[in-house]
Amino acid sequence: MKLIIYSKALYSTWIYYSPDRILFDCGEGASTQLENKAFAIRHVFLSHGHADHISGLMGLINIRNNAMGDREKDLYIYFPAGNHFVSELIAYFARTNRRLRYHLEWVPLNPGDRVPLLKGRTPRYIEAFPTVHSQGEQSLGYNVVEVRRRLRPEFQQLSQQEIVKLVQEGRKDEITEEYAQKIFSYGGDSVPLRPATVAETEVLLHEATFLADEDRKEYKHATVWEAIEVAQRAQVKKELICFHISSRYRRELPKVEKKIASLGLPFKVTLIPPGEVVIRD
Ligand SMILES: [Zn+2]
Ligand SMILES: [Zn+2]
Numbered sequence: 001m002k003l004i005i006y007s008k009a010l011y012s013t014w015i016y017y018s019p020d021r022i023l024f025d026c027g028e029g030a031s032t033q034l035e036n037k038a039f040a041i042r043h044v045f046l047s048h049g050h051a052d053h054i055s056g057l058m059g060l061i062n063i064r065n066n067a068m069g070d071r072e073k074d075l076y077i078y079f080p081a082g083n084h085f086v087s088e089l090i091a092y093f094a095r096t097n098r099r100l101r102y103h104l105e106w107v108p109l110n111p112g113d114r115v116p117l118l119k120g121r122t123p124r125y126i127e128a129f130p131t132v133h134s135q136g137e138q139s140l141g142y143n144v145v146e147v148r149r150r151l152r153p154e155f156q157q158l159s160q161q162e163i164v165k166l167v168q169e170g171r172k173d174e175i176t177e178e179y180a181q182k183i184f185s186y187g188g189d190s191v192p193l194r195p196a197t198v199a200e201t202e203v204l205l206h207e208a209t210f211l212a213d214e215d216r217k218e219y220k221h222a223t224v225w226e227a228i229e230v231a232q233r234a235q236v237k238k239e240l241i242c243f244h245i246s247s248r249y250r251r252e253l254p255k256v257e258k259k260i261a262s263l264g265l266p267f268k269v270t271l272i273p274p275g276e277v278v279i280r281d
Contacts, residue, residue: 001184001203002281006033007243008274009209009221012052015243016041017144017184020117020124023060024142024186024205030056031063033277038063043115044077045126047188048139049085061093065101074103078115078128080138081108109140123147124183129197131190133220141193143201144184149176189244191219192226195233204231208242208271211249211256224256224271231267239268247274 002018012027016034021042023030031038038060047053057077064075079086090106097104109115111130118124124146133139151163155175158166166175182201187193189207198204209221216223222230224242231240245253253271260269272278 003241003279004034004037005205005241005243005272005278005280006030006276007245007272009244009246010052011247011275012055013189013244014053014056015186015205017186020144022117022126022144025053025188026056026060027052028055029059031059039073041075042073043117043126044075045140045142045186046077046079046083046086047131047141047186047190048080048133048137049083049089050134050137050189053189054086054089057089057093061097061100061104065097074105076105076107078107078109078126080128080140081110083138085137111140117144131188131193133189133191139188139190141185141187141190141197143182143186143198145180146183147178148181149178151175152177189221192222192230193234195230198230198234198236200235200237202237203239203241204234204236205241205243206230207244209244209246211245211252215246215248224260228260228263228265228269231269232265236267239270240265241270241272243272245271245274250274 004016007013012029013025014027014030015024016037021040023041023044025047026044109128111128113128115126117126127143127145128140131139131141152175184203185198185201186205187207206227207222208224208227210216210223213223227242253273257271
């Protein structure tokens with residue numbers, strides 16, 4: 001799962017999720033840093049309308065319009081329905097970008113809405129979930145969900161040979177069942193996420209603006225320890241990635257990483273250093 005992550009609280013946050021060519025949020029500098037990959041983006045999912053998450057849209061929309069050659073691909077931008085700041089931005093783009101050379105579509109989403117990504121043997125979709133951030137401003141998180149098949153419990157004792165035989169007899173649907181596996185969850189800016197919304201996800205991106213509860217003046221963001229607690233309660237399978245870390249903590253991160261390592265958690269924890277582009281394969 002290739003990811004490119006940039007996140008510094010108050011300044012800019014954007015995450016490029018390569019498997020499905022998705023940009024989660026589009027803070028300042030996204031297209032500048034992504035360069036050619038900015039043309040590959042198919043979908044942008046905005047968590048909310050604060051400047052540090054949307055200020056890169058002007059660059060992204062513009063660069064895709066001005067590039068030479070066969071680079072005119074549709075772009076879909078999804079946002080929390082009724083979000084005031086995003087609505088203002090849409091009106092601005094409607095006035096100033098009348099002659100786009102590609103199809104740009106703004107799609108409002110509500111919690112629970114799904115956006116299909118991939119058809120075929122293992123379909124994937126995005127599901128929006130509610131988050132709590134700023135009062136009076138709608139905000140959303142997003143799960144990438146893969147529809148997989150597994151043996152029904154009553155057939156789990158069968159040998160490989162017996163399974164193959166039943167499948168050859170055309171009884172695959174009888175012995176297997178579909179289930180939805182969250183493979184990636186992005187919470188955007190939020191106080192601690194409700195664990196149920198990201199339950200058993202493989203990789204969770206949870207914001208961790210603060211290291212210490214005392215530093216938090218208003219209850220709008222989470223701490224790194226709250227993010228870990230959410231991941232534990234949600235039974236995250238592989239990794240917790242903490243982003244949106246305030247730059248005031250830059251020097252303290254190695255110490256915090258050590259402390260986290262001593263907890264012996266069943267998943268990996270990664271802290272995104274504020275102000276660095278992190279590329280993950
Ligand atoms: Zn933010
Ligand atoms: Zn915010």
